[in-house]
Amino acid sequence: MENENIMKTGTTTVGIMCKDGIVLAADRRATSGNLISDKKAQKIYQINDYMALTTAGVVSDIQLLVKLIKAELSLKAIRTEREANVKESVNLLAGLVYSNIRKMSMIPGISHFLFAGNDYEGFHLYDVYADGSLTKYDSYVSSGSGSVMAYGVLETLYKNDMKIDEGVKLAVKCINAALQRDSATGNGIDVVTITKDGIKKVLEKEIKQDLY
Numbered sequence: 001m002e003n004e005n006i007m008k009t010g011t012t013t014v015g016i017m018c019k020d021g022i023v024l025a026a027d028r029r030a031t032s033g034n035l036i037s038d039k040k041a042q043k044i045y046q047i048n049d050y051m052a053l054t055t056a057g058v059v060s061d062i063q064l065l066v067k068l069i070k071a072e073l074s075l076k077a078i079r080t081e082r083e084a085n086v087k088e089s090v091n092l093l094a095g096l097v098y099s100n101i102r103k104m105s106m107i108p109g110i111s112h113f114l115f116a117g118n119d120y121e122g123f124h125l126y127d128v129y130a131d132g133s134l135t136k137y138d139s140y141v142s143s144g145s146g147s148v149m150a151y152g153v154l155e156t157l158y159k160n161d162m163k164i165d166e167g168v169k170l171a172v173k174c175i176n177a178a179l180q181r182d183s184a185t186g187n188g189i190d191v192v193t194i195t196k197d198g199i200k201k202v203l204e205k206e207i208k209q210d211l212y
Helices: 059-080 086-101 147-157 164-181
Strands: 013-018 021-027 030-032 035-038 044-046 051-057 111-119 122-128 134-137 140-143 188-195 198-206
Touching: 013 051, 013 111, 013 122, 013 147, 013 164, 021 044, 021 051, 021 111, 021 122, 021 164, 044 188, 051 059, 051 086, 051 188, 059 086, 059 111, 086 111, 086 122, 086 134, 111 140, 111 188, 122 140, 134 140, 140 147, 147 164, 164 188, 164 198
Parallel strands: none
Antiparallel strands: 013 021, 013 140, 021 188, 030 035, 044 051, 051 111, 111 122, 122 134, 188 198
């Protein structure tokens, strides 16, 4: 079981379905074992004008897979002369994750994504798990080492008819709960919304944890 000690990563990301859109949120801390390797890590990526995702796992694999899904969707649009819908896009990403985790490597290619988007069929929220499995959610989902704390907040405060501004406040509470208890979560909060008007970063907050 030596591979388990090569690199331990942690994070907290949240996806929340609202009546008028989707909220994605994440912390900013990247860790390598007990070392905080980055205090301003980007964990929410915009894929195109109507799709975005959150990330957790091994940074090198995440960065590569994000580049690949962007490139593949651009090529698909050129070949088919139309933009891929959310279901097609997330299935393509799930296939990439499935292939990535099963390749031979000294470091396991672990990557976990929450994928959200808006198309002609409405709003969609998916969990692309590290083994390439795919699950669609109509309420909320969380990933990372701090997800246990986030789920406690979601189970208590989530409502089916939440508006997007309420979803943003709930997402911040979720990440803040993880900040308080999960050592691999910290240093800030980023929140992005997906609505009929597109993708917008609504919160970008740095949280300093200085010692005196």
